[in-house]
Structures are given as C-alpha cells and as structure tokens.
Amino acid sequence: MSMEELFHPLQEPMILAAAISIVVGAVVVVAGLTYFKKWGYFYKNWLSTVDHKKIGIMYIAVALLMLFRGGIDALLMRAQTAVPDNGLLDAQHYNEIFTTHGLIMILFMAMPFVIGLMNIVIPLQIGARDVAFPRLNAVSFWAFAAGCGLLNLSFIIGGSPDAGWTAYFPLASTDFSPTVGNNYYSLALQLSGIGTLLTGVNFITTIFKMRAPGMTLMKMPMFSWSILITNVIIVFAFPVLTVALALMMLDRQFGTKFFAMTDGGMDMLWANLFWVWGHPEVYIVILPAFGIFSEVIATFARKNLYGYKSMVMSMVVISLLSFLVWAHHFYTMGHGVMVNSVFSITTMAIAVPTGVKMFNWLLTMRHGKIQFTTPMLYALGFIPIFTIGGVTGVMLAMASADYQYHNTMFLVAHFHYVLIPGTVFGVLAGYHFWWPKMFGFRLNEKLGKAGFWFIAISFNVTFFPLFILGLDGYARRMYTYSASTGYGPLNMLSFIGALGLAVGFALICYNIYYSWKHMPRNEKADVWDGRSLEWATHSPVPEYNFAIVPNVSRLDEFWFAKKEGRDITAGKIEKIHMPNNTGTPFWTSGFLFLAAFFAVFSLWIPAIISMLVVFGFMALRSFENDHGRYISVEEITETEKSLRGDK
Amino acid sequence: MKIDSSLPLEYSTEENRLKIFGFWIFLGAEIMLFATLFAVYFTLHTRTGSGPDGAEIFELTPVLLETFLLLASSFTIGLGVHAMRLGNKKAMMTFFIITLILGLGFLGIEIDEFVTYVHEGATITTSAFLSALMTLLGTHGAHVTFGFFWGVAILIQVARRGLNPQTANKAFIFSLYWHFLDVVWIFIFSFVYLKGLIS
Ligand code: HEM
Ligand SMILES: [Cu+2]
Numbered sequence: 092m093s094m095e096e097l098f099h100p101l102q103e104p105m106i107l108a109a110a111i112s113i114v115v116g117a118v119v120v121v122a123g124l125t126y127f128k129k130w131g132y133f134y135k136n137w138l139s140t141v142d143h144k145k146i147g148i149m150y151i152a153v154a155l156l157m158l159f160r161g162g163i164d165a166l167l168m169r170a171q172t173a174v175p176d177n178g179l180l181d182a183q184h185y186n187e188i189f190t191t192h193g194l195i196m197i198l199f200m201a202m203p204f205v206i207g208l209m210n211i212v213i214p215l216q217i218g219a220r221d222v223a224f225p226r227l228n229a230v231s232f233w234a235f236a237a238g239c240g241l242l243n244l245s246f247i248i249g250g251s252p253d254a255g256w257t258a259y260f261p262l263a264s265t266d267f268s269p270t271v272g273n274n275y276y277s278l279a280l281q282l283s284g285i286g287t288l289l290t291g292v293n294f295i296t297t298i299f300k301m302r303a304p305g306m307t308l309m310k311m312p313m314f315s316w317s318i319l320i321t322n323v324i325i326v327f328a329f330p331v332l333t334v335a336l337a338l339m340m341l342d343r344q345f346g347t348k349f350f351a352m353t354d355g356g357m358d359m360l361w362a363n364l365f366w367v368w369g370h371p372e373v374y375i376v377i378l379p380a381f382g383i384f385s386e387v388i389a390t391f392a393r394k395n396l397y398g399y400k401s402m403v404m405s406m407v408v409i410s411l412l413s414f415l416v417w418a419h420h421f422y423t424m425g426h427g428v429m430v431n432s433v434f435s436i437t438t439m440a441i442a443v444p445t446g447v448k449m450f451n452w453l454l455t456m457r458h459g460k461i462q463f464t465t466p467m468l469y470a471l472g473f474i475p476i477f478t479i480g481g482v483t484g485v486m487l488a489m490a491s492a493d494y495q496y497h498n499t500m501f502l503v504a505h506f507h508y509v510l511i512p513g514t515v516f517g518v519l520a521g522y523h524f525w526w527p528k529m530f531g532f533r534l535n536e537k538l539g540k541a542g543f544w545f546i547a548i549s550f551n552v553t554f555f556p557l558f559i560l561g562l563d564g565y566a567r568r569m570y571t572y573s574a575s576t577g578y579g580p581l582n583m584l585s586f587i588g589a590l591g592l593a594v595g596f597a598l599i600c601y602n603i604y605y606s607w608k609h610m611p612r613n614e615k616a617d618v619w620d621g622r623s624l625e626w627a628t629h630s631p632v633p634e635y636n637f638a639i640v641p642n643v644s645r646l647d648e649f650w651f652a653k654k655e656g657r658d659i660t661a662g663k664i665e666k667i668h669m670p671n672n673t674g675t676p677f678w679t680s681g682f683l684f685l686a687a688f689f690a691v692f693s694l695w696i697p698a699i700i701s702m703l704v705v706f707g708f709m710a711l712r713s714f715e716n717d718h719g720r721y722i723s724v725e726e727i728t729e730t731e732k733s734l735r736g737d738k
Numbered sequence: 739m740k741i742d743s744s745l746p747l748e749y750s751t752e753e754n755r756l757k758i759f760g761f762w763i764f765l766g767a768e769i770m771l772f773a774t775l776f777a778v779y780f781t782l783h784t785r786t787g788s789g790p791d792g793a794e795i796f797e798l799t800p801v802l803l804e805t806f807l808l809l810a811s812s813f814t815i816g817l818g819v820h821a822m823r824l825g826n827k828k829a830m831m832t833f834f835i836i837t838l839i840l841g842l843g844f845l846g847i848e849i850d851e852f853v854t855y856v857h858e859g860a861t862i863t864t865s866a867f868l869s870a871l872m873t874l875l876g877t878h879g880a881h882v883t884f885g886f887f888w889g890v891a892i893l894i895q896v897a898r899r900g901l902n903p904q905t906a907n908k909a910f911i912f913s914l915y916w917h918f919l920d921v922v923w924i925f926i927f928s929f930v931y932l933k934g935l936i937s
Contacts, residue, residue: 223756288767296760326763330770338778338873347862347869348787349778355785355866360778367774706887713891713908 113243139674141225142634143210146232148529150207151522153239155600157200160243162596164192166589169553173586175574185570186253187272191246193256194276198283199239201376201510204518206235206290209318209379212525213294215625216315218303218643220636223296225670226712231286231293233680238283241687245275249691252276255568257365257420258339260350260358265343271691277340278687282680284332291325294318303624305643309403312623312646313389313396316403317382320410321375327414328371335364344693362424366417374413377509378406380517381448384470387520388452390621391467392459395647398451405444412441422490423497431490438488445481449474464619465539469520472547473512480508483558498568501561507554519543519599527618531631532610534602542598549591556581556588613736622650627660629734635667635722638731664727670719679708746823747906754907761911765918772922775874779930782870789865792934795855801931804847805923811840812920815913822909827901831893834909837916838889841882848879871930878926881919888912 124130137145167188171180180188214222222228245251250270254263263273298319302311311319339361341347348356389396396402418426418434452474461467483505487493496502527533561567565578572578617626627649628637639662645651652659686701741750749755783792818833852872855861862872892912896905 223760292760292763292767295763296756300756300759326767327770330767331774334771334774334778341862341869341873345862347873348864348866349782349869351866354787354789354864355782356869357782357785357866360781364774364778710887710891713888714895 113247134674135672138677139229139672141229141670141672143214143222143225143228144529144632144634146228147207147210147212149232150203150210150235153236154200154204154207154518157195157203157239158596159600161192161195161200162593164188164195166593168192169582169586169589171570172572172582174583175572175576175579177571180570182570183253186255186568187251189568190252190255190258190272191242194242194252194280196510197256197372197376198280199242201514201518202283202287203235203239204522205321205376205379205514206231206287208383208518208521208525209294209321211529212521212625213297213315213318214301215528215628215632215636216312216623217298217301217306218624218627218637218641219297219301220640220667221301221670222293223301224293226673226676227289227293229673229676230679231289233676234286234289234683235283236286237680237684237687238279238281238286240684241282241691242275242279244688245272245279245691249275257369258361259365260342260361261352263339263343263361264350274340274343274691274693277336277343278691281333281336281340282683282687284329284336287325288329288333291322291329294322295326298322303641303643305648309400310643310646310648313385313399313402314379314382314623317378317385317406320406321378324371324375324378324410324413328368328375331364332368332372335361335368338364340690344690359424362421363417366420367414370417370420371410371413373510374409377513377517378409380473380513380521381406383517383521383524384452384473386623387466387470387524388455390524390619391462391464391470392456393462393620394455394459395622395650396451397454397457398447399646401447402451405447408444409441412437412444416441419488419490419493422493435488435490439485442481442485449478464523465534465536465543466520466524468540468543468547469516469523472543473516473520476512476516476547476550477509480505480512483508496561498566499561500557500565500567503567504554504557504561507550507557511550511554516546519546524619525625527614527630528625528632530607532606532612532614533618534606535610538598538602538605542595542602545591545595545598549588549595551588553585553588553592556585617653620653622647624649629731633730633734635669635727638664638727664724664731666721666724667727668719668721671717673717675708675712679705682708741903747901747903748822748910750903751907754903757907758911758914761914765914768918772874772877772925775870775877776925776929779870779874782866783934785866787865787867789868790858790860791867792871792930793937795858795860796931796934797851797854798931798935800847800851801927804844804851805927807840807844807847808920808923811837811844812917814840815916819910819913822901822906825901827896830901830909831896834889834893834896838886838893841886841889841916845879845882845886848875848882874926874930878919878922881922885912885916885919888915 124133137149140146167180168185171177171185210222210228214220250272252258252263252268252272252275253270254268254273254276258273258276261267263276298311298315308316338347338349342349342351342356348354350356350358350361352358385396385402416434416438418430419438422431422434452470463471483501487496487502487505523534523539560578560581563578565572565576614630616629618630619626624641624643627641637660639660641648641659643659649659682701682704686698686705689695689698689701743750749758814833815837818830818837821829821833852875855868855872860868862869889912892905892908896909899905
C-alpha cells in the first residue's frame with residue numbers, strides 16, 4: 092500500500108481538518124499534562140483507577156466527545172444534502188460518514204453513556220460499596236476505549252468503513268469495499284464489544300449479589316431493574332456480535348466463504364446475525380433510559396412510581412420480545428409471507444408493554460406537584476416525541492406497507508424519533524440529575540433548560556421533514572439528488588434544524604464550564620429531595636460509597652425514612668476493604684489496541700506478538716498476590732466529617 | 739477477610755462466591771457464543787460448493803478417540819476437585835496434571851485431523867461448509883488450548899502457595915470451564931460428526 096493510499100482520506104479538506112483537530116486536541120492534552128506536571132496524578136487517579144465512579148465519569152467523557160464527533164458527521168451529511176447537486180462531499184466520503192455516524196452514535200456514544208451512568212449510580216442505588224469485580228470493570232472500560240480509539244483512527248490512516256453501520260454483505264466484502272475500512276469495523280467493534288460483555292457479567296453479579304441487606308429484587312429502584320435487564324440482554328446478545336465480527340474478519344482477511352457469493356456462501360447470514368444482535372442492542376440503549384425516566388418522574392412529581400410491578404413486567408416482556416423481531420429489519424430481502432407475518436406480529440406486540448410504561452409514567456404524574464427541573468423537562472419532552480417514533484414504528488412493522496417506505500428517509504426519521512428522545516434525552520436527563528453526585532455541585536439550571544429547548548425544538552425541525560421526504564420516495568444513504576425532485580426545501584429546513592441541535596449540544600458543553608466556575612460547592616447530599624439510596628450518601632461520593640451500609644425494608648426506604656425523621660445511615664463505623672488501583676488493565680488494552688491495529692492491515696506477526704504480550708499480562712495478573720487494602724476507622728470518620736462540613 | 743469454614747475452600751469467602759457466580763454468568767455468554775457457531779454451521783452445512791461434504795472427510799476413529807480423551811479428562815478433573823475438597827494437595831495436583839495431559843492428547847489428534855483435511859484439499863476457504871466446520875472446531879480447540887495454559891498457571895500457584903481460598907477458587911472455576919468444554923464437545927460429536935457421517 093502506498094503512502095498516498097494509506098492516508099487517502101486526508102486528501103479531503105474536511106477530513107483533513109477533522110484529523111488535524113484530533114491531533115491538535117491530543118497534543119494540547121499531552122502538553123498540558125506535562126506543563127502542569129500532572130502525569131503522575133493523572134495516571135494514579137484516572138488511568139489506573141478501579142473506582143466505579145471514576146470509571147463511569149471516564150465513560151461519560153468519551154461519550155460526550157463521541158457525541159461531538161458523531162454530530163459533526165451528522166452536520167456534514169445534512170450540509171451536503173441541504174441543496175440539490177451539492178459538491179461538498181463525494182459519494183465515497185458520504186458513505187464513510189453515514190457509516191461512522193451510525194456506528195459512533197450507537198456504539199461509542201449511546202452505549203458508553205448508558206454504561207457510564209450505570210457505573211456511577213448502580214452500586215450507590217443498591218447500597219453497595221463497590222461493583223463485584225472492580226478490576227474487571229477497568230478492563231471493560233479500557234477495552235472499550237481501545238475499540239473507540241481504533242475506529243477513530245480509521246479516519247486518519249487507511250480509510251473508514253463505508254458499507255453502513257449494518258455492513259451488509261456483499262457490500263462489506265473485499266470485492267465491493269476494498270479499503271481496510273471494514274477491517275477497522277470488525278476489529279474496533281470486537282474490542283469494545285468484549286468490554287461491554289464483561290460489563291454485563293460484572294453488573295449482573297453486582298446487582299444479584301451485592302444489594303443492601305433487606306433489598307429484595309422487588310424493592311429495588313426502577314433504574315437498577317432496567318440495568319439488570321439490560322445486562323442480561325448484553326450477555327445474551329453480544330456473543331452473537333462477537334461471532335459475526337469474527338466471521339466477517341475471516342471472510343475479509345482469510346478468504347473464508349461464510350458470506351461469499353460463491354462456494355456455498357450466504358450473504359443473508361450476515362443480515363440475520365447482525366440483527367439478532369442489533370435489535371436487542373436497540374433495547375440495550377433504550378431500557379436504561381426508561382429506568383432513568385422512571386426515577387426522574389417519580390422524584391419530580393414527588394410521588395411513588397405508579398404500577399411498579401407492571402413496570403418491571405413490561406421490561407421483562409420487552410427484553411424477551413427483543414430477541415424475536417430481528418427480521419423486521421429486512422422484510423424486503425426475500426423471506427416468505429409466513430416469516431414476514433410472524434416477525435410483523437412480534438414487532439407490533441412490543442408496542443403493548445411500551446404503552447403500559449407510558450401510561451404508568453403519566454399516571455405517576457397525575458395529581459403530583461411537578462417541578463420543572465432540567466431532567467424533568469427531558470422526561471416530559473420524551474413522552475410525546477417518543478410516541479411519534481413509536482407510532483411510526485408500528486407503521487414500519489407492517490411488512491406489506493414496509494415495501495413502500497423501506498430504505499427511505501421515513502425510516503431514518505423513525506429511528507431518530509425513538510433514539511433521540513429515548514436514549515439521548517434519557518442519558519441527558521440522567522446526566523443532569525446525577526451530576527451533583529459525581530462532582531458535588533449542580534449544573535446551572537438556566538443553561539440546562541435552554542439546552543433542552545434548543546434540542547427539543549430543533550430536533551423536530553430536523554427530523555419531521557424527513558418523514559415527508561421519505562413518503563415522497565427520497566431514499567436513504569443518497570449523497571445527492573437533482574433539483575427536479577423537489578426535495579430541496581425540506582432538506583434545507585432539516586439542515587437548519589441540525590444547526591439548532593448543534594447549538595443545543597454546545598450549550599450543554601458550555602454549561603460544564605460555566606457551572607464549574609460559578610456554581611456553589613458543597614451542595615447537600617440530597618439535592619433533589621430524592622427517593623433512592625444514592626441520595627443517602629455524600630456528594631461527591633467518598634471512595635467507599637457508604638460509611639455504614641443502609642438497611643432496607645421497603646421500596647423507596649430512603650424517602651420514607653426522611654419523612655419519618657429516621658437516619659438509615661447511622662451506626663458504628665468499621666474498617667472497609669477496598670481494592671488497590673492497578674495500571675494493568677490500561678496497559679493490557681494498550682497492547683490489545685496494537686494487536687487490533689496491526690490486524691487491520693493484516694500484519695499478522697506484530698499482531699501475534701502484541702497478543703502474546705496481552706496474554707503475558709493476563710498470566711501476570713493471575714500470579715499477582717494483591718489482597719487490596721483497608722481504610723481505617725479514623726480515616727473514614729475524618730472523611731465523613733469533612734464531607735458533612737463540620738470540620 | 740471473613741472465612742466461612744463451614745463451606746468448601748473455594749466458596750469460603752464473599753469474594754470467592756462472587757467469582758463463582760460471575761463465572762457462571764460468563765459461561766452463559768459462552769453458551770451463546772457456541773450456540774451461534776452451531777447455528778452458522780447448521781445454516782451452511784449442506785452448502786459445500788464444489789468441495790467435499792462431511793461424509794467424505796469425517797473419520798470415526800480419531801473422533802472417537804478425541805471424545806474418549808476429553809470425557810476422561812472431565813472425569814479426572816472431577817476427581818481433582820474432589821481431592822481438593824479433602825485437602826489432599828498432592829492427589830489434586832496429580833489429577834489436574836492427568837487432565838491437562840489428556841487435553842493435550844485431544845489437541846494433538848485434532849491438529850492431525852486438520853492437517854489431514856488440508857492434505858485432502860479441504861481447507862477453510864474451500865466452501866462455506868468447511869469455513870463453518872473449521873471455525874466451530876477451531877474455536878473449541880482454541881478454548882482447549884487456552885484452558886491448557888490456564889491450568890498450568892493454576893498448578894504452579896497451587897504448588898507454590900498450597901491450597902488456600904484463592905487457589906482453590908481458581909482451580910474450581912477452571913474445572914467449571916473444563917467441564918463446559920466437554921459438554922460443547924458432546925454436541926460437536928453428536929451433531930457435527932455423527933450426523934455428518936450418517937447423511
Ligand atoms: C444530532 C443530530 C443528528 C442528526 C442531524 C443526524 C442525521 C443523520 C443523517 C442525515 C443520517 C443518514 C441519512 C442517510 O442515510 O443518508 C443519519 C443516519 C443514522 N443516524 Fe443520525 N443524526 C443525528 C443523531 C443521531 C443519534 C443520536 C443516533 C443514535 C443514538 C443516530 C443514529 C443514526 C444511525 C444508526 C444512522 C444510520 C446510518 C446508516 O445508514 O448506516 N443519529 N443520521
Ligand atoms: Cu429492530
């Protein structure tokens with residue numbers, strides 16, 4: 092491969108600019124750390140941390156960065172299609188950009204955002220001192236980060252994947268996609284997928300085995316429930332992705348015939364494998380958001396959640412159904428009538444439990460004294476917008492009608508109408524809600540609300556026109572169109588909406604800076620007058636979470652104890668066992684990253700050597716004799732005093 | 739660390755119980771992994787292109803031998819765990835060593851089988867059927883190989899540190915993994931080889 096080929100994406104000015112900004116950003120961070128002599132601090136407190144709260148914060152930081160990256164992709168696409176016959180991007184670059192946009196938004200923005208929140212909140216909410224496997228948690232994060240880094244590198248070296256985030260064969264085969272782009276796809280997703288799978292194992296164990304005394308499953312807060320179910324889906328769905336990606340790599344780089352057009356290969360096998368993982372994945376990012384909305388709505392309506400049991404049941408049903416609907420993503424690719432009908436019916440069935448949840452949220456708010464805080468605004472905005480998404484989803488579920496809008500902008504509008512209010516509003520609500528838990532100060536409410544309104548309004552301006560365009564036959568993934576189609580004006584409107592969305596996200600980022608400078612510190616622990624256990628400990632949370640592990644006897648114990656004037660965190664302090672920090676997960680993933688990077692270019696010898704180093708680290712870990720450490724009673728008493736503010 | 743002496747060593751601490759539970763969940767994921775590979779195999783097993791089909795390349799004798807070795811190793815590791823519960827370090831180590839040797843024997847035959855296939859012109863790139871077959875067998879074989887090194891690492895630790903809650907926990911979890919590989923093999927034996935030989 093010549094140098095020109097290797098760096099071929101850089102010949103595009105926009106891409107060059109993006110690459111330069113990434114490099115400049117990296118240089119600024121490195122220089123800053125060196126200048127302020129913070130490397131030691133940074134390594135000790137972040138890179139080698141096993142504290143679930145810090146790991147969660149790192150997940151969210153990456154997610155926000157990727158929201159920015161995926162958002163730039165989105166703006167580029169909307170700018171390209173804003174006017175007919177535009178020449179901003181050529182077909183190849185448009186292909187690469189919608190591919191990385193979809194991939195990044197789902198796997199490197201929505202997923203890590205959700206996983207970040209679960210890392211921060213779950214142990215607190217179930218009254219645990221830690222997760223079940225703190226070191227494994229660090230491995231999860233760094234494996235994910237390695238995958239994320241690898242995918243972003245594709246932009247600079249060798250070329251991005253270009254066959255859509257679904258990477259359908261034969262489009263994704265070496266015949267039609269000869270650059271290394273889809274090698275990046277298979278390896279980057281593989282690394283981050285392994286991280287996610289380990290998170291699944293970790294959190295199922297944590298939630299099953301580490302709940303506070305007295306907290307039975309049916310006394311567990313709804314967010315914890317949603318995360319439990321999500322992680323069960325992860326453990327069942329991600330191995331399918333692992334296999335699919337491995338087969339993809341084998342086909343592309345070793346000449347196997349799984350998805351080939353000759354020698355018995357079967358391209359439809361990819362579509363099936365992909366969506367057997369892909370549809371549950373949609374619920375992996377949406378159920379946690381449902382959990383967040385349940386917490387937020389109950390808190391700010393000052394009422395207990397209506398229909399707790401039916402909320403749990405509906406999530407269980409949704410999770411089961413999510414494995415039975417995958418073929419609705421390719422009705423038109425030639426199954427029989429019978430198959431299409433069955434998948435059509437299972438798909439529509441999902442609307443039922445989802446509807447149950449909607450009514451429960453509405454009934455929770457009935458007669459409530461609603462406080463319109465930023466998280467609550469996101470929750471309220473979610474309800475009508477998501478309903479539009481849901482209704483159009485049922486329209487898409489009808490197999491026969493799908494032949495009309497399949498692969499048009501109607502579909503693009505539909506899934507943004509579920510993903511943005513569902514996932515994005517959800518994580519943003521959670522982010523504003525739990526921010527004081529992470530950092531000890533609130534985000535500014537005025538800026539937060541302004542951000543919400545910008546996003547909610549611009550969102551509709553951006554995506555509603557796409558429904559109309561889609562019904563008019565405007566196909567998805569088209570890089571340009573001629574003026575005679577008449578698609579111009581609505582596309583322009585949509586571009587204007589996208590700019591508004593950008594302003595909204597900028598406001599959210601600016602709010603971090605503003606609040607960090609100006610918001611009062613030492614907020615009280617229970618800023619929102621909350622209901623579940625995370626509000627029972629200090630903000631920011633000490634590394635051991637709870638000095639005294641609370642005892643629980645009912646749902647929303649903390650809330651009722653407050654009303655009755657009881658303190659559930661009183662008791663005698665004892666020394667607490669904590670795991671030691673370790674740099675091994677960071678370095679192990681570093682070499683995993685190298686191995687995957689070499690593998691992208693089929694440089695197998697260096698790839699194998701890097702893998703051997705990875706195994707070496709694993710062996711080292713096995714032989715290590717590290718029993719953690721204890722935090723003494725004096726130290727805990729000291730910390731508690733200073734956090735309570737009585738010095 | 740609290741040690742509950744009414745329980746076997748491998749379960750005796752809170753941390754140990756978490757690890758065993760977590761490993762069961764992980765095995766759930768492994769089941770999904772192999773289930774997917776089986777599904778791929780069954781989708782493709784008749785799609786032989788211009789290459790050979792199963793009946794043409796499968797040979798019963800080596801496969802029976804493989805099955806025997808792996809089943810025996812699952813039995814010996816069971817004895818090893820039993821010896822561990824009785825606190826007999828030497829017997830435990832002996833049984834684990836026998837297990838690993840049986841595992842090596844299995845791998846030897848499997849490698850020989852692969853080499854034979856390739857000599858017969860049946861490579862992983864020949865047809866979709868062979869791609870699926872070799873990926874399924876290869877994944878299982880890679881698991882056994884990984885298990886071999888894992889087992890060695892545990893034996894070294896038991897030799898050096900004796901039987902304590904940590905080493906016992908590791909050995910027990912390893913035994914779960916090994917049994918699991920055996921179960922997967924039974925499926926491969928029945929639904930890949932026997933079925934392939936019949937049709
Ligand atoms: C921030 C505002 C956003 C805008 C303006 C936007 C815009 C777009 C556009 C124009 C396309 C491609 C249309 C085409 O096929 O040519 C697209 C595709 C897609 N978007 Fe977005 N999007 C946004 C946010 C998101 C978010 C938050 C998610 C997920 C959580 C997401 C997920 C996807 C996916 C999965 C695709 C399909 C990619 C493919 O066709 O392979 N988008 N988006
Ligand atoms: Cu779906």
